[in-house]
Structures are given as C-alpha cells and as structure tokens.
Amino acid sequence: MPSSVDMKAREQALNVFWSRFKLLIESILRGEEPTLEIPKRTLSNTIYDEARKLLLLGPQKLTRKLFDAHEARKFMQTILMAKIIYEALLNNEYPTIRDLYYRGKHTIVFRDHKGRIKEENTWDEQKESDSVIRDLEVFLGVLREEMLILSKEKGKVVGNMRIRSGDDIIDLSKMGHGAYAIEPTPDLIEFIDVDAEYVLVIEKDAVFQQLHRIGFWKKHRAILITSAGQPDRATRRFVRRLNEELKLPVYILTDADPYGWYIYSVFKIGSITLSYESERLATPTARFIGVSMTDIYGDSEKKKKPYLTDRERRHYIIKAKPADIKRAKELMNYKWFQTKQWIKEINIFLNKKSKLEIEALASKGLRFLSDKYIPEKIETKDWIE
Amino acid sequence: MSEVFKSLSPAEFFYRNREIAGFSNPARALYQTVRELVENALDATEVHGIFPLIRVYVERDSNPSHFTITVEDNGIGIPPQYVPQAFGQVLFSSKYRLRQTRGMFGLGAKMAILYGQITTGKPVEVITSPLNSKRIYMFKLMIDIKRNKPIVLEKSSWPKKKNWHGTIVSVSIEGDWSRAKSRIIEYIRRVALITPYAEIIFQGPDNTYLHYTRVVAKLPKPPKEVLPHPYGVDLEAVKMMIASTNEKNLIDFLTKSFQGIGRIIAEKFLKEAGFDPDRDPKSLNIDEIKVLVNKLKSFNEFKPPRADPLSPIGAELIAIGLKQILKPEFVVAITRRPAVYEGHPFIVEVGVAYGGSVPQVQEPILYRYANKIPLLYDEKSDVLWKIISTFDWHQYGITFPAPLAVLIHICSTKIPYKGVGKESIADVPEIEREVKNALREAGRKLRTYIQRKRKLEETYRKLTLFVRYIPEIAQGLEVLSINPKSKKKELSSDVIVDKLISILSNKLENVNITKDLINKIVVAIE
Numbered sequence: 001m002p003s004s005v006d007m008k009a010r011e012q013a014l015n016v017f018w019s020r021f022k023l024l025i026e027s028i029l030r031g032e033e034p035t036l037e038i039p040k041r042t043l044s045n046t047i048y049d050e051a052r053k054l055l056l057l058g059p060q061k062l063t064r065k066l067f068d069a070h071e072a073r074k075f076m077q078t079i080l081m082a083k084i085i086y087e088a089l090l091n092n093e094y095p096t097i098r099d100l101y102y103r104g105k106h107t108i109v110f111r112d113h114k115g116r117i118k119e120e121n122t123w124d125e126q127k128e129s130d131s132v133i134r135d136l137e138v139f140l141g142v143l144r145e146e147m148l149i150l151s152k153e154k155g156k157v158v159g160n161m162r163i164r165s166g167d168d169i170i171d172l173s174k175m176g177h178g179a180y181a182i183e184p185t186p187d188l189i190e191f192i193d194v195d196a197e198y199v200l201v202i203e204k205d206a207v208f209q210q211l212h213r214i215g216f217w218k219k220h221r222a223i224l225i226t227s228a229g230q231p232d233r234a235t236r237r238f239v240r241r242l243n244e245e246l247k248l249p250v251y252i253l254t255d256a257d258p259y260g261w262y263i264y265s266v267f268k269i270g271s272i273t274l275s276y277e278s279e280r281l282a283t284p285t286a287r288f289i290g291v292s293m294t295d296i297y298g299d300s301e302k303k304k305k306p307y308l309t310d311r312e313r314r315h316y317i318i319k320a321k322p323a324d325i326k327r328a329k330e331l332m333n334y335k336w337f338q339t340k341q342w343i344k345e346i347n348i349f350l351n352k353k354s355k356l357e358i359e360a361l362a363s364k365g366l367r368f369l370s371d372k373y374i375p376e377k378i379e380t381k382d383w384i385e
Numbered sequence: 386m387s388e389v390f391k392s393l394s395p396a397e398f399f400y401r402n403r404e405i406a407g408f409s410n411p412a413r414a415l416y417q418t419v420r421e422l423v424e425n426a427l428d429a430t431e432v433h434g435i436f437p438l439i440r441v442y443v444e445r446d447s448n449p450s451h452f453t454i455t456v457e458d459n460g461i462g463i464p465p466q467y468v469p470q471a472f473g474q475v476l477f478s479s480k481y482r483l484r485q486t487r488g489m490f491g492l493g494a495k496m497a498i499l500y501g502q503i504t505t506g507k508p509v510e511v512i513t514s515p516l517n518s519k520r521i522y523m524f525k526l527m528i529d530i531k532r533n534k535p536i537v538l539e540k541s542s543w544p545k546k547k548n549w550h551g552t553i554v555s556v557s558i559e560g561d562w563s564r565a566k567s568r569i570i571e572y573i574r575r576v577a578l579i580t581p582y583a584e585i586i587f588q589g590p591d592n593t594y595l596h597y598t599r600v601v602a603k604l605p606k607p608p609k610e611v612l613p614h615p616y617g618v619d620l621e622a623v624k625m626m627i628a629s630t631n632e633k634n635l636i637d638f639l640t641k642s643f644q645g646i647g648r649i650i651a652e653k654f655l656k657e658a659g660f661d662p663d664r665d666p667k668s669l670n671i672d673e674i675k676v677l678v679n680k681l682k683s684f685n686e687f688k689p690p691r692a693d694p695l696s697p698i699g700a701e702l703i704a705i706g707l708k709q710i711l712k713p714e715f716v717v718a719i720t721r722r723p724a725v726y727e728g729h730p731f732i733v734e735v736g737v738a739y740g741g742s743v744p745q746v747q748e749p750i751l752y753r754y755a756n757k758i759p760l761l762y763d764e765k766s767d768v769l770w771k772i773i774s775t776f777d778w779h780q781y782g783i784t785f786p787a788p789l790a791v792l793i794h795i796c797s798t799k800i801p802y803k804g805v806g807k808e809s810i811a812d813v814p815e816i817e818r819e820v821k822n823a824l825r826e827a828g829r830k831l832r833t834y835i836q837r838k839r840k841l842e843e844t845y846r847k848l849t850l851f852v853r854y855i856p857e858i859a860q861g862l863e864v865l866s867i868n869p870k871s872k873k874k875e876l877s878s879d880v881i882v883d884k885l886i887s888i889l890s891n892k893l894e895n896v897n898i899t900k901d902l903i904n905k906i907v908v909a910i911e
Contacts, residue, residue, distance in 0.1 A: 014869035018868065025862055031891075080861055083860070090869070107909075107910070108853055108907065109907070109909040109910070113842055
C-alpha cells in the first residue's frame with residue numbers, strides 16, 4: 001500500500017501532465033504544427049543570481065517542432081518519455097531512470113528516401129533518455145522526484161537523529177558500521193528529532209567511513225554525510241533540508257583540486273545542468289572547510305601556518321594534470337568563483353600546479369584529521385564562504 | 386612523297402608502311418580489319434537511306450593464328466564491273482568528291498586485303514548484288530602489289546531468288562584474337578551506341594556473341610556532296626582540280642569548281658590577286674598555282690563553307706543510343722551549329738549520360754567519335770580528353786566519383802588527326818572552343834536535372850524522417866489523453882495520425898501524402 005504522501009504527489013503530477021499535453025493535442029486538432037516550448041538548459045541560459053547566490057534557469061526557450069528536420073527525433077523522444085512516465089504514474093509504479101530508458105527503447109524499422117530498409121532506435125544511450133527527462137522536468141515545472149521516478153542511491157548519512165521514511169522510523173545513530181542511504185525522494189522524509197551542532201559533508205566515501213568508525217559524529221556532535229563524488233539530487237536536497245529546516249550549519253570537505261571545488265559549488269549554488277532545481281537543492285550558506293590551498297602552503301598575509309611540513313608536502317602532493325589546469329581556468333570564469341578568497345585559492349593552484357586528496361590528511365593520521373584539522377578549522381572559522 | 390611514288394606502286398608503298406594504317410601487329414590488324422569492313426558496310430547502307438543490318442563473323446582457321454573475317458551488309462551493293470578495282474587497286478576512285486564518309490575511298494579495306502594476302506596467302510572473297518540487280522556476283526581477288534592491279538582468281542554469278550542486296554566480304558589474315566578481343570567488342574558496342582537505327586550481330590571464335598537490335602526508325606541526315614571551299618584546298622588539290630576541269634578561263638573555273646565564289650566576288654578576287662580572268666587555268670605554271678592557292682586562303686570575302694557535306698548523328702539519336710547502351714537515369718545531347726576551321730566545316734556533338742547503370746568513376750568515361758568512327762586508342766593524347774579532364778564539372782553539380790559518361794562526336798570534311806594513326810584529334814582552337822561550348826550547354830541541363838533531383842530527394846528524406854515518427858507520436862498522445870480521474874482515453878491515435886498527415890501535407894507541398902505512405906515508410910516498430 002503506497003504511503004499517503006506518495007499518493008498525493010502522484011495525483012499532482014498526473015494533473016500537470018494531462019493539462020499540459022491537452023494543450024498540445026488541442027493545437028494539433030486545430031491543424032497547427034506540433035510544437036513544444038521548452039526552457040533551454042544551456043550554460044548561456046544559466047543565470048547566477050548574485051543576491052540569492054543561486055544558479056537559476058534563464059528566460060530563454062527552445063521551440064521543438066515535430067516537422068523540423070533537426071528537432072523531429074527529439075520531439076518524438078519527448079512525447080515517448082512523457083507517455084511512459086504518465087503510464088507509470090497511472091499504474092502506481094516507481095520506475096528508475098534506467099527503467100524508463102529500457103521501457104522506451106525500441107527500434108523503428110523504416111524505408112528511407114531511397115527505398116532502403118533502415119533501423120533507428122528511439123534512443124541509443126541512457127544519456128539521451130535522461131536528457132529528455134530533464135526537458136520534461138523544465139517543460140512541466142515538475143521535478144522527477146515529484147513524478148516518483150527513482151534513481152540509484154548514492155549519498156549516505158549517519159548521526160544522532162531519527163527520521164520517518166515511508167511508514168518506518170529510522171535511528172541514524174544505530175546503523176552499525178553502515179550508514180543510511182539517502183532515498184531518492186528526500187522530500188518524503190520527516191525529521192523527528194536531532195541532536196547535532198553541524199553537518200559535515202565529505203566528498204570521499206572512504207574518508208566518511210573512517211570518520212564514522214572512529215565515532216567522529218558522536219564526539220563532535222555532527223551529522224556526517226558523504227556524496228561519494230559528484231552529489232546526486234537527493235543528497236543535495238537532504239543537506240538543504242537539514243540546513244533550512246533544522247538551521248544546522250553545513251561544512252563541506254573535498255579534495256584540494258578544481259573538481260573538489262566544483263562539488264562544493266554544486267552544493268552551495270547549484271549546477272549548470274540542473275540549474276532549474278537550484279531553488280530547491282542548493283544550500284547557499286554552505287561553507288568550504290577544506291582542503292584549501294592555504295592549508296597546504298600557509299598564508300603569509302593572514303600569518304597562517306600550513307598543516308603540512310615540507311616533507312609531508314613532498315610526499316602527499318600530486319602534480320596537476322593539464323585537464324586540472326584547464327578546469328581551474330574555466331572555474332575562474334564563473335562569477336561565483338570570482339571572490340577574493342577563491343581567486344587566491346585558484347592562483348595558488350595555478351602557481352604550484354599541485355593538488356592534494358583528503359586521504360593525504362588521513363594518512364598523516366586519522367586523529368589529526370578528526371581531532372585537530374576539522375575542529376580547528378571550524379573553531380577558527382578558517383573556511384571559504 | 387612524289388619521289389617515293391616514282392619508284393613504288395601505291396600498293397607497295399602502303400604495304401611497306403602498314404603500321405600507318407593500323408596493321409602494326411596481329412592483334413591490331415585483326416581489330417583494324419573488323420573496323421574497316423564494318424565502316425564500309427555502314428557507308429553502303431545508311432547514307433543511301435537503308436537501315437543497316439550488319440553481320441560480323443570472326444572465325445579461326447585451321448592454322449590457329451589465322452582468322453577469317455566476314456562482314457555482311459544489306460547495302461546498295463557494288464556493280465560487278467567495279468568490284469576488281471574497288472577491292473584490288475589502291476587509290477581507286479571514280480571521281481574527286483568531297484563529303485563526310487567513314488572511310489577514305491575504301492583505302493583501309495584494301496590494306497586489310499593486302500595484309501591478309503601477305504600473311505596467309507589467301508584471296509579476298511566478295512559476294513555482292515546491287516540494289517536493282519537480278520543476279521548475285523562472286524569474286525576471289527588478289528592484289529598485284531608491284532603493278533597495283535587486281536588479279537581475279539575466280540568469278541561467278543547466279544540469279545537472285547530472294548530480293549537480297551548488299552555485299553559480303555571475307556578476308557583471311559594472321560591475327561591475335563585473345564589480345565584483340567576486348568577492343569573489338571568495345572568497338573562494336575561503340576558503333577552500336579551511335580547507330581541505334583542499325584541491327585548489328587557479331588560472332589567471335591570463342592562463342593562471343595553480340596546482338597544489338599534496331600531501336601529507332603530514324604536515320605541521320607545523309608551528307609551532300611559539295612564543291613571544295615577556297616579556304617580548304619591545298620596545292621595538290623588545286624592541281625588536281627585544274628587537271629580535271631573543262632573550263633577555259635579562270636573566272637569560270639573559280640565559280641564552277643568552288644563553293645562560295647560568285648561571279649562578282651570572283652572578278653574582285655582575280656583583280657586583287659593579279660590574275661587575268663580570261664586566262665586558261667591549264668596554262669598556269671606551278672609557281673602561279675602556288676600564288677593562287679595562297680591568295681585564295683587570304684581573301685576574306687568568300688562566303689563561309691557550307692555544312693551540307695556534313696552528317697551529324699543528331700542529338701535525338703545520340704540520346705537514344707546512350708540510353709539504350711548505358712542505361713543512365715539522365716541523358717542530354719547537343720548538336721552544335723556548323724563552324725569552320727582552316728576552311729573545313731565541322732560540327733561538334735556532345736552527349737552526356739548520368740546515373741543509372743553508368744559506373745561511378747573518378748574521371749568521366751569518354752566516348753570519342755570522328756565522322757561516326759569510334760576512336761579507341763591514344764585517348765590520353767586526344768584534345769577531347771584534355772578538354773573533358775580539365776572541364777569544371779563541379780560548376781555543373783558533379784563531384785567525382787560520379788556516374789558520368791561523355792560522348793563527343795566531331796564531324797568534318799577533314800578531321801584534324803594527330804599523327805598518322807588517326808586515333809586522336811589534334812589541338813585546333815576552333816574545335817576546342819566548340820567542344821567546350823557544347824559541354825557547357827549540356828552541363829547546364831545536367832545541373833538543372835541534378836538540382837531538381839537533389840531537391841526532391843531532400844523533400845523525400847524529410848518526409849521519411851517525419852513520417853517515421855508519426856505512429857510513435859500518435860500512440861504517445863493517445864496515452865497522454867487518458868483523463869487521470871476517469872482513467873478513460875479522450876482521443877484515439879487514428880485521429881492524431883490523420884491530423885498529422887494533413888498538417889504535413891500542407892507543409893510539404895510537392896508530395897502527395899496518404900495514410901498508405903505511413904505503412905510504406907514505417908515497416909515495423911520492434
């Protein structure tokens with residue numbers, strides 16, 4: 001028996017689909033060319049709202065026509081995907097994006113203009129069907145979680161808190177050596193009680209496990225979360241809710257390299273590909289706690305000493321690759337990285353051409369990481385906004 | 386040249402220089418023999434209003450390197466009294482004449498007979514019956530090389546039972562079928578290409594059998610004999626004309642022996658050239674004739690040469706021939722208006738075949754013809770090759786590789802051959818210009834065709850693209866029309882299909898779209 005929150009979400013989604021596609025059907029019956037107007041999901045249509053510090057979708061729209069040689073296939077894919085999702089909603093199903101890919105993937109056998117028999121798949125890779133799902137999200141203004149589409153769980157959480165998921169109550173302090181996998185529909189989670197002072201989000205799953213096993217969250221009264229690399233939407237939404245509803249400060253710990261920095265910025269202000277969801281997913285007050293370039297090299301301006309000795313630096317530092325340098329230069333072009341602190345970080349990186357993984361700090365000693373580095377950084381407010 | 390003639394008979398001279406006439410080796414000799422006899426056969430038929438029916442047999446003799454070539458035509462036949470000279474005497478010719486024919490005074494056939502006589506020792510056998518004759522005549526002849534006289538070995542005649550007329554010539558020569566085979570087959574094919582009004586049957590020694598049927602009941606306009614034009618004669622020609630004229634003064638000689646010279650112009654010319662109009666032409670000495678020839682060439686008030694002696698194939702027949710032999714999807718043929726080089730009238734014809742069964746090639750396939758004779762050898766040194774290989778095909782919508790074949794026919798009272806082999810045409814600016822203009826003319830029509838085809842193809846390409854998705858869209862919208870409360874469909878996919886077809890029909894104006902088309906384009910959804 002589906003939970004009542006589910007049923008309500010389902011009904012809302014069905015209504016949006018039905019009324020929106022009714023407009024398309026009516027225009028076709030009037031003899032108009034089948035046309036869909038969809039907000040553009042491109043970098044040029046991504047706007048950085050400086051006041052709210054969020055990446056938002058701009059006003060540009062694309063017109064997708066069935067009888068346009070460049071758009072015909074995409075149009076077909078959009079209708080096909082809408083049909084499959086609508087059917088799933090009607091049948092009380094919870095498809096994953098992988099399911100949707102398989103349900104819609106079939107072969108059209110046709111005769112081409114020269115009479116030759118050819119075959120075309122409705123879509124070949126999941127990348128294509130995923131892209132159409134995103135188009136439908138922005139076209140309908142309904143997120144895929146609200147369409148009850150599931151995705152692989154990636155984020156994990158432990159800490160001293162209890163939540164209700166479905167009809168069960170789960171104690172996140174009693175997960176043993178494991179952790180609670182953040183469900184794909186975090187909006188359907190209810191927070192019951194929590195005893196924590198802050199949220200620590202760690203890029204690397206392995207470091208998350210190490211800190212969990214030595215009881216970091218108990219000792220420091222933290223909610224410990226890992227995104228295991230690039231954060232999925234559920235993890236971002238979960239972090240956002242902890243911050244917004246429970247007023248917990250959020251600290252983010254990543255590798256000291258451009259990819260780590262971008263993960264931080266995705267948590268904080270949103271991503272370019274999913275800018276239409278930033279309003280619900282981003283945590284604008286999230287802080288980058290490290291590992292920063294000044295943690296490695298020190299900061300003479302602020303009289304800050306490095307956390308690593310010369311010898312440790314020689315051991316732990318990795319030479320930056322050309323791709324890292326290129327990515328760093330790209331980040332410098334993004335408005336949200338054009339702050340004094342970030343410019344300093346990126347310049348040190350470009351200057352030293354070196355990067356560092358969080359694991360390096362753990363190698364220096366897990367205790368160093370858990371009892372010195374993290375607490376001291378928070379204590380001294382040595383973070384980047 | 387005249388010195389050589391003093392010590393050698395013409396027959397001996399030609400025999401000693403047989404490679405000039407194309408008899409340099411057994412393979413080439415076999416090819417050349419077939420060619421000479423076939424061309425004589427065509428000249429005996431179409432020029433006289435007869436649809437040619439030509440049978441060609443090449444048989445291997447008991448000596449495996451000897452072959453007998455027999456060519457039979459349904460032409461006008463040869464009066465029996467002329468047969469010995471016509472086949473047994475080199476440079477035999479009843480009168481001086483000027484018109485376009487394939488062979489020149491049947492010289493080539495006599496070379497074949499001479500060559501056969503030397504290599505196999507066998508005589509030529511001729512069976513002929515003129516148009517209105519009641520009898521059939523048979524001759525076996527050889528040529529007395531030293532004396533340039535025919536030797537009749539055997540001669541007979543019998544009454545005709547059926548209404549047959551024509552000539553059958555059999556020559557035995559030393560040949561090389563395996564090396565000549567592909568050229569001979571290609572030669573027959575190229576003859577058939579420009580003679581769609583002829584039936585041609587070929588049988589070779591190894592069961593090679595070709596049969597080209599007549600596909601059109603139309604003959605090219607036959608050439609008319611005309612007088613020579615003053616720009617086109619040389620010293621030898623004028624000497625011969627003077628020798629054979631009966632006119633007693635220069636003014637009559639000029640007006641009666643040449644085309645394009647009226648009385649007033651003749652008087653004006655003779656005055657300017659400094660000749661007495663009343664002078665007997667036979668009294669001119671060699672130096673005076675030289676002066677006369679030069680003055681004739683430089684005087685610019687004669688009328689241009691007439692094109693009457695020319696017999697172009699005609700654009701219609703070229704197009705039919707190309708279609709029949711090459712099976713292209715598009716063909717265009719052009720016959721240019723007559724033009725003149727060095728006093729000789731000429732006409733350029735061009736045919737272009739594109740697509741269909743024409744093979745994809747990096748350079749156009751070239752079919753060269755001179756006075757309706759296919760030219761197979763020395764292609765790359767021919768001015769026609771130079772022209773088509775440097776022609777800007779791209780401008781006419783062709784990007785190689787492309788399925789393109791080009792036929793070029795030059796007809797003239799004098800073809801400017803390059804060298805003595807008579808297999809390639811020399812660079813003559815006037816001819817080059819005409820060929821280029823003809824190619825441009827044909828090219829423009831080809832371009833229009835290609836553009837129209839591409840446009841239509843593009844429309845069909847789009848059509849198949851759009852139509853291929855219609856079933857998918859219609860099914861999708863049918864599901865999306867289910868009312869979430871009542872769970873009932875509010876629309877059927879058939880209605881959507883009909884509506885989408887009518888919208889698409891309005892958009893793509895020049896194609897007719899029906900519901901059937903969807904089933905034709907969308908084979909299955911799997």
